Amino acid sequence: MKVAVMGAGAVGCYYGGMLARAGHEVVLIARPQHVEAIRRDGLRMETRSFDEPVRLAASSEPEAVQGADLVLFCVKSTDTESAGAQIRPLLSADALVLCLQNGVDNADRLRAVLPGTAVAAAVVYVATEMAGPGHVRHHGRGELVIEPAGHGNNSSQAVAQAFIAAGVPTELSDNVRGALWAKLILNCAYNAVSAIAQLPYGQTVQGVGIQDVMRDVVAECLAVAKAEGVQVQGDAHAAVEKLAASMPSQYSSTAQDLARGKRSEIDYLNGLIVKRGEALGVATPANRVLWALVKLLEGKAR
Structure with a gap:
């Protein structure tokens, strides 16, 4: 497949890199500092099973999505509509846009921006970070x-089969x-707590009273889901x-955003539940x- 990754941060680089490593033609659309490093040295993929450079294309321009069979849509939830509008005139008629984003409504929001385009929601379970320019750590x-x-x-x-062949468990x-x-x-249970404390998950849960807070958060989320008519998969508390x-x-994506002085997706996580x-x-x-404490810290960082 010809694959374009729109918003190639840690998640996009990981999945785009795995497909490129399996032989697919991949272009990462990323920030200039990452593009420069990837063009020079390849994408460094540091995972639990390998640490190696992966050769693929990189661009800082949305026009790189032209001709793609598959677009991995990995922008922040705050940028869904604006990024969708950027790529709308550039998409192939039969392209599939796969949303690899936090939150529950991005695919619906993207469909409103991309009428007539096949858009699929996806749930992503991965712990990654950008450890430096052109360097993704898994x-x-x-x-x-x-x-x-x-x-x-x-x-x-077909996309699921390609991911499976590339070593990505997919269903x-x-x-x-x-x-x-x-x-x-x-995300509601962990992201804000990790961000406020600037600690990884393993340390946050050891905090006095934190697991009780998490149980309260989960109970509220389940109550909202029930009122929405959503059948939540699995045992959320477990x-x-x-x-x-x-x-x-792992530090939450919200913690990573705050550490870099960036706006987080908290409005689409705990904020959505509120x-x-x-x-x-x-x-x-x-x-x-x-939600309110993370918003306060966002304002302080800016």
């Missing part, structure tokens, strides 16, 4: 859950909405308890406190 996991979309060689099924699901909510609950053990050294709770008459005090 801390663990990497599974994808994708909803059916598209046709033929550019269908979700198709008719209940991606439920899986996205399950991921959202994990998943939250297990996450720190599977990614003990907003939907207000609309549905569900109290969300724990989520509200975490």
